[in-house]
Amino acid sequence: MRTQVAIVGAGPSGLLLGQLLHKAGIDAVIIERQSADYVLSRIRAGVLEQVTMDLLDEAGVGQRMHREGLVHGGFELLFKGARHRIDMQALTGGRQVMVYGQTEVTRDLMDARAAAGLSTVYGASEVSVHDFDGERPQVRYTSQGQQHELSCDFIAGCDGFHGVCRASVPAGAITEFEKVYPFGWLGVLADVPPVSHELIYANTERGFALCSMRSATRSRYYVQCPVSDSLSRWSDDAFWAELRLRLDPQAREQLVTGPSIEKSIAPLRSFVAEPMRFGRMFLAGDAAHIVPPTGAKGLNLAASDVKYLSTALIEHYRDKSAAGIDSYSERCLRRVWRAERFSWWFTSLMHQFPEAGGFGQKVQEAELDYLVNSNAAATALAENYVGLPLQ
Ligand code: RFL
Numbered sequence: 001m002r003t004q005v006a007i008v009g010a011g012p013s014g015l016l017l018g019q020l021l022h023k024a025g026i027d028a029v030i031i032e033r034q035s036a037d038y039v040l041s042r043i044r045a046g047v048l049e050q051v052t053m054d055l056l057d058e059a060g061v062g063q064r065m066h067r068e069g070l071v072h073g074g075f076e077l078l079f080k081g082a083r084h085r086i087d088m089q090a091l092t093g094g095r096q097v098m099v100y101g102q103t104e105v106t107r108d109l110m111d112a113r114a115a116a117g118l119s120t121v122y123g124a125s126e127v128s129v130h131d132f133d134g135e136r137p138q139v140r141y142t143s144q145g146q147q148h149e150l151s152c153d154f155i156a157g158c159d160g161f162h163g164v165c166r167a168s169v170p171a172g173a174i175t176e177f178e179k180v181y182p183f184g185w186l187g188v189l190a191d192v193p194p195v196s197h198e199l200i201y202a203n204t205e206r207g208f209a210l211c212s213m214r215s216a217t218r219s220r221y222y223v224q225c226p227v228s229d230s231l232s233r234w235s236d237d238a239f240w241a242e243l244r245l246r247l248d249p250q251a252r253e254q255l256v257t258g259p260s261i262e263k264s265i266a267p268l269r270s271f272v273a274e275p276m277r278f279g280r281m282f283l284a285g286d287a288a289h290i291v292p293p294t295g296a297k298g299l300n301l302a303a304s305d306v307k308y309l310s311t312a313l314i315e316h317y318r319d320k321s322a323a324g325i326d327s328y329s330e331r332c333l334r335r336v337w338r339a340e341r342f343s344w345w346f347t348s349l350m351h352q353f354p355e356a357g358g359f360g361q362k363v364q365e366a367e368l369d370y371l372v373n374s375n376a377a378a379t380a381l382a383e384n385y386v387g388l389p390l391q
Pocket residue numbers: 008009010011012013014031032033034039043044045046047048102124127158159160161162163164185187266284285286287293295296297298299300301302
């Protein structure tokens with residue numbers, strides 16, 4: 001089998017790239033290890049930046065997002081028991097974000113791909129990448145007991161943090177930067193109305209909490225927990241009790257609880273691999289970088305990588321120009337490191353670190369006090385949260 005671009009991974013990066021290439025008349029095949037249902041069952045991101053919304057529109061899959069997504073012009077910071085609103089819209093000259101689940105983005109992309117009759121191999125095993133240093137790279141995999149070889153012009157490694165593409169690069173050709181945090185996020189999805197119409201990011205002496213949502217009737221909540229905790233320690237009742245303790249009196253009263261429909265613990269990590277191009281193979285999204293979820297940047301960074309990559313490939317095929325391909329890694333990494341910095345900073349400000357003690361807590365509270373009372377500081381936060389413009 002042969003295609004122009006072999007895409008490894010059918011998460012948001014791979015599916016979005018496939019759709020943008022299809023729109024430009026470039027042939028691509030997606031190889032995914034899991035089933036489509038499994039991919040859709042992973043509950044992850046919830047906040048889309050303008051750049052991501054624009055890209056979904058460009059890919060022709062933005063209609064349902066505009067109908068069902070929730071446009072947010074601000075969020076709240078809770079510390080020392082009181083909430084303070086960050087008016088993103090006023091601070092950034094009118095920019096907003098969209099609350100629309102990654103599951104829905106993925107579903108819209110899968111539906112568009114199926115409607116266009118494009119090929120995705122789900123449930124592929126023994127996926128491996130070859131000869132990306134030469135002219136004729138290949139992806140090999142096993143599907144329904146049969147071995148296959150897909151030869152291509154380019155490989156797009158959209159296979160997430162644990163994927164095979166980055167792992168196939170010789171150690172001397174790649175540099176990795178990593179910071180692992182000493183805690184995780186316990187997340188619960190429940191069919192209950194959100195406690196507030198905007199997101200609440202809470203700094204408390206018991207640890208961080210986040211109140212988010214998927215719709216007017218579906219909420220997504222997180223609490224910081226030890227990374228060693230197992231889910232069996234967290235009954236629904238224990239989760240709601242802990243969340244309540246991290247809220248202000250009014251939110252405590254308004255919180256509606258109910259049975260969880262999903263519950264998971266995610267470790268927090270900052271990670272960047274450099275470069276993001278190896279001959280005829282490119283890394284995009286979580287395959288190349290991870291941010292802690294506090295800044296809501298992971299999916300948005302994946303989308304901006306895909307924007308740069310699709311533009312580069314279109315320039316290659318349409319204009320016979322290598323300029324986009326040659327500058328792909330550098331353009332992505334500049335944006336990646338700015339989002340890494342913001343996500344690390346916001347995580348450091350909002351969480352309890354075991355070694356920080358009372359002094360650490362007081363310094364966080366002083367910085368939060370400064371943030372909500374200084375237009376300059378609040379603007380820096382808002383500008384990064386809504387997303388920096390594409391270069
Ligand atoms: P994904 O989604 O991990 O998809 C990679 C796909 O590759 C497949 N795969 C393979 N396929 C073939 N062969 C192999 N050897 C393979 N190995 C892996 C996998 O099965 C999978 O289908 O990466 P992608 O597409 O780059 O997308 C990245 C996003 O998923 C991620 O950045 C976000 O979810 C991060 N994130 C958030 N991002 C935001 O922008 N805003 C948010 O509000 C936000 N909240 C979050 C988050 C991530 C979270 N967790 C669980 C880590 C909240 C949480 C709790």
